[in-house]
Amino acid sequence: MDREQMAIRTSYFSIAGNTGLAIIKAVAGILGNSYALIADAIESTTDIFSSLLVLLGLRYAQRPADENHPYGHGKIEPLITFGVVAFLVFSATVIAHESIDHILTPHQVPEPWTLLVLGGIILWKEVSYRIVMRRSRLTDSTVLAADAWHHRSDAITSVMAFIGITIALLGGPGYESADDWAALGASGIILYNAYLIFRPALGEIMDEHVYDDLIEAVRTSALTVDGILGTEKCFVRKSGMRYYIDLHALVNGDLTVTQGHDLAHRLKDRLLEDFPSVEEVLIHIEPA
Structure with a gap:
């Protein structure tokens, strides 16, 4: 399998995984009274669109050089990466806003079984991160690396949700908003990851000396x-x-x-x- 085909198949893997997890998180978050899980579902939904963007970028980059693009169409990759970063910033902003609203509004403690759901999600997203990142290195694809960090940021938000729900369950009355605080903290981590993705893509656009x-x-x-x-x-x-x-x-x-x-x-x-x-x-x- 050549590099381009490997990258495209990897993007299909990301789309399928993010779609399944978004549904699981949303259902578990609503039934389990956990906004941290709902916040996770929001991020997974934006991940679907960003992965679709990655797929479109990879397909466009495959176009051969022509009269108007003598060096090919590969520069679309870092441009698409900027779009992926925009999705990350958007999802972090939505999660932060909704987390603050839930912190200010009394609500029920999340159900204990949501921890089992989160445990499975964390494991899957970390495995997904490692698969996509390994393939990004094999293909030298900037946009696949961005997609991999999307998986890692999703795993991080799930870890934060796990911690928040655990605190809420162990603390009892008065700790109902612990998972909301966890979601708020996760939004900050997502923003930091967005910067880590943005910086090398900017260097590629600017032909920075990094080789x-x-x-x-x-x-x-x-x-x-x-x-x-x-x-x-x-x-x-x-x-x-x-x-x-x-x-x-x-x-x-x-x-x-x-x-x-x-x-x-x-x-x-x-x-x-x-x-x-x-x-x-x-x-x-x-x-x-």
Whole structure:
């Protein structure tokens, strides 16, 4: 399975999981008198839409380069990530607002069985986080990493709900709003996770220099090509799941233009062979 197809299948996995959990949380929250679970359901509902956004972005990014987009359509990924972050901020805001309303309004203590529901949810969301994050690393997909953090933030809100409901049940009268305070705390954690997702996506859009390991590997690989005496500038930028490299290579200054041209092509072929995630390499020949 290629990287693009792996990413798309992973987004389907997220959509299915979030849909099922949103229903379970909403039903359990309403029947079990737990706003923390209802808040969890709200976040899972926004997760569905953000995962759909991820799927659309991944499919669009697969489009080949054209006259208007010579570097392909991969930059849609960090743009979609910004949309995922917006969903996170929205869900955190809704949860915070509703939590404060419930804190100010007397209500019943959550049912004890809601803890069993939360325990299963926490386990599933953490497993989902690990699956999606591992695949984001395999595919170098920024937007899949954002989707993975959505799963992790959902697990965190569920942990906070578990703690809040436990306190409410053990504390008895006067502690009915403990799960609401837990939901309020979870909203802050979600906002922090939104920043963690936003920052690398911004760096990708701005072509930030964050690929030192790849640059070092490219320089090492270049020296294995006969005739390449060294390397100077090496710039790497990312578009979707693919990398674009600009490399200045040092060669014998007595080579003819044709010889230098042929050597540049051999170097490019070697780099494309050694680094499957690299889409294009631009070689500039420098006399040593």
